[in-house]
Amino acid sequence: MQTDNTSPITINIRQNTGTYIAKAPGLKPTASCSTGPLQAAEALAKKLGLAPGLIQEQSIGGLGYGCSRFSHSGELATNTSDKAHCPNCGICHTRTETCNEAKARVGGAV
Numbered sequence: 001m002q003t004d005n006t007s008p009i010t011i012n013i014r015q016n017t018g019t020y021i022a023k024a025p026g027l028k029p030t031a032s033c034s035t036g037p038l039q040a041a042e043a044l045a046k047k048l049g050l051a052p053g054l055i056q057e058q059s060i061g062g063l064g065y066g067c068s069r070f071s072h073s074g075e076l077a078t079n080t081s082d083k084a085h086c087p088n089c090g091i092c093h094t095r096t097e098t099c100n101e102a103k104a105r106v107g108g109a110v
């Protein structure tokens, strides 16, 4: 799966019997979390290989009960630490290689 480095991604959350389910329109992976909508959105962002900590809640009306919407800049996660071992994906790579590329390189791509 390829995502553009710069296109923003929308993450929709809906609640189903106490579980928050995160989905990004047009993208296959989903994530669920019972802790809260933000945690579900973060779990999906991690699955998609997006940079952590860039999720923003969108305050929009008209969403059903238990539904919320988040957005992400679409920036992909990379190794921003000073260590060879990436804190995001656990693979040794540099900051010029995204975590998705590192995962594909070691054969663990989703």
Ligand SMILES: [Zn+2]
Pocket (backbone or CB within 6 Å): 077, 078, 079, 086, 087, 088, 089, 090, 091, 093, 098, 099, 102
């Ligand atoms: Zn990584």
